[in-house]
Amino acid sequence: MKIAIIGGGISGLATAFYIAKARPDIEITLFEKEEKLGGKMKTQEVEDFLFEAGSNGFLSNKPDTLELVKQSGCDDILIRSHDSARKRFIYKDFLCPLPESPKAFLLSPLISFSGKVRVACEFFVPPKKDNSDETLQAFGYRRVGKEMSDVFLDAMVAGIFASTPNKISVNAAFPAVVKLEQEYGGLFRGMLAKKKKEAGPGGVLMSFEKGVSQFIERLSNAFKIEIKTNCSVVTLEIKETKYSVKANHQEMLFDKVILSIPAFECAHLLQNIDSSIATQLRNIEYSPISIVGFGYNDLAHDLEGFGLLTTTSAQKEILGVLWDSSIFNNRAPLNKKSVRVMIGGQRNPTLALKSDAELIEIAKKGIQETMAVSTAPDVIFVERYEKGIPNYTVGHNAKMTKLFDEIKEYKGLYLSSNAYFGVGLNDCVSNSKKCAHKVIEEINSSLF
Numbered sequence: 001m002k003i004a005i006i007g008g009g010i011s012g013l014a015t016a017f018y019i020a021k022a023r024p025d026i027e028i029t030l031f032e033k034e035e036k037l038g039g040k041m042k043t044q045e046v047e048d049f050l051f052e053a054g055s056n057g058f059l060s061n062k063p064d065t066l067e068l069v070k071q072s073g074c075d076d077i078l079i080r081s082h083d084s085a086r087k088r089f090i091y092k093d094f095l096c097p098l099p100e101s102p103k104a105f106l107l108s109p110l111i112s113f114s115g116k117v118r119v120a121c122e123f124f125v126p127p128k129k130d131n132s133d134e135t136l137q138a139f140g141y142r143r144v145g146k147e148m149s150d151v152f153l154d155a156m157v158a159g160i161f162a163s164t165p166n167k168i169s170v171n172a173a174f175p176a177v178v179k180l181e182q183e184y185g186g187l188f189r190g191m192l193a194k195k196k197k198e199a200g201p202g203g204v205l206m207s208f209e210k211g212v213s214q215f216i217e218r219l220s221n222a223f224k225i226e227i228k229t230n231c232s233v234v235t236l237e238i239k240e241t242k243y244s245v246k247a248n249h250q251e252m253l254f255d256k257v258i259l260s261i262p263a264f265e266c267a268h269l270l271q272n273i274d275s276s277i278a279t280q281l282r283n284i285e286y287s288p289i290s291i292v293g294f295g296y297n298d299l300a301h302d303l304e305g306f307g308l309l310t311t312t313s314a315q316k317e318i319l320g321v322l323w324d325s326s327i328f329n330n331r332a333p334l335n336k337k338s339v340r341v342m343i344g345g346q347r348n349p350t351l352a353l354k355s356d357a358e359l360i361e362i363a364k365k366g367i368q369e370t371m372a373v374s375t376a377p378d379v380i381f382v383e384r385y386e387k388g389i390p391n392y393t394v395g396h397n398a399k400m401t402k403l404f405d406e407i408k409e410y411k412g413l414y415l416s417s418n419a420y421f422g423v424g425l426n427d428c429v430s431n432s433k434k435c436a437h438k439v440i441e442e443i444n445s446s447l448f
């Protein structure tokens with residue numbers, strides 16, 4: 001039995017880990033087109049500053065990533081974010097702390113008195129009668145009102161998905177929130193009921209001593225498979241009962257193939273196998289996003305907190321600023337500070353694709369306008385993603401049900417990446433584990 005895993009991001013690596021753990025006898029080859037594994041999990045060291053090109057870490061309130069960290073022997077490098085980083089800010093027309101308690105919310109200048117009354121009325125808003133999908137904006141306007149939605153949901157969705165409330169499906173992007181309405185009749189009702197049931201913290205942001213790449217390196221050494229880096233798969237074909245994979249001018253045959261690459265890359269590989277499936281994959285939208293990191297040898301701002309997110313109404317060119325050196329240890333050398341600025345997303349897609357020099361200027365201006373910092377950075381880092389984060393549009397879940405039904409027709413072919421059922425690291429790991437179990441189950445059942 002030979003399995004090919006195409007893509008060496010967290011989805012491909014986690015899938016490989018779980019298959020190799022359950023069935024060390026199976027021959028697995030993982031193909032990664034870049035020189036280094038990790039995909040969107042990539043830490044770059046610039047003059048002793050550590051900048052994350054993509055994900056910063058993961059929340060501890062879901063079990064799968066923590067379990068993977070433990071099982072791969074990486075607990076010794078796991079670190080938690082500083083308690084002071086719980087403090088977050090929103091920039092509307094001014095910088096304001098995100099209220100952390102009902103009292104702070106009542107006193108917050110982020111929304112008006114009538115906006116707060118409307119939020120309180122959520123308790124009496126009847127649940128939606130059907131299960132049809134809607135945008136996060138429609139959901140927010142219906143349940144908590146326009147003002148709350150335009151400030152809090154708008155900033156939050158920019159920070160998580162680089163999207164805007166009117167362009168993202170609430171069912172696909174925030175299933176837990178929809179579940180509160182469906183199961184308890186409303187958000188407040190659901191939160192109160194859940195609080196009674198599950199006492200405990202909501203989750204802490206976790207990462208690794210030397211950044212997420214340290215975990216990727218350790219994880220990829222925690223199991224024995226063949227890993228081919230600098231090896232882009234260019235063709236996938238069906239040859240009788242096998243799959244033929246072509247990479248680096250070489251053809252190899254496999255019994256099973258797991259595609260852990262972005263949906264548009266899958267579309268390219270599956271075009272000649274099933275053009276309808278390829279079209280569905282190509283139609284999964286992605287948001288462009290760029291990251292500009294600044295390191296400061298001497299910055300007066302205390303960076304006391306996690307950072308800030310802007311609202312669309314603020315009309316700023318930046319989506320937000322993460323105060324990196326305050327979130328985790330080791331991101332900046334002693335007594336130095338660092339931040340990362342997010343630019344683009346669905347709010348301003350073209351900005352993400354500007355030149356490095358333009359992105360740096362946008363980031364400097366954004367920091368000046370939102371944090372009143374005009375200190376010139378001593379170290380600069382830039383990363384640009386033309387297609388960075390999948391943007392689950394309305395109807396995404398139904399489209400995925402159809403897509404996964406159709407892919408079942410191709411025995412031994414699997415899709416596992418952030419394009420389908422969640423973009424966070426926790427979702428990627430959890431879905432990879434499910435995919436690995438499915439593969440193993442099918443192998444085991446074919447023996448009898």
Ligand SMILES: Cc1cc2nc3c(=O)[nH]c(=O)nc-3n(C[C@H](O)[C@H](O)[C@H](O)COP(=O)(O)OP(=O)(O)OC[C@H]3O[C@@H](n4cnc5c(N)ncnc54)[C@H](O)[C@@H]3O)c2cc1C
Pocket residue numbers: 006007008009010011012031032033034037038039040041053054055056057058059231232233234260261262265289291385388389416417418419422423424425426428
């Ligand atoms: C800027 C940014 C910030 C983020 N921040 C967070 C965060 O703080 N917390 C969080 O939980 N999530 C975060 N995310 C989301 C999370 O990082 C991603 O969803 C996750 O890392 C995706 O993993 P993946 O393996 O599914 O895909 P990818 O990481 O995209 O991996 C796919 C891999 O496939 C390879 N590949 C593509 N085509 C081929 C081919 N033909 N042959 C061989 N290899 C190929 C690519 O080179 C890549 O390595 C962030 C994402 C971005 C972009």
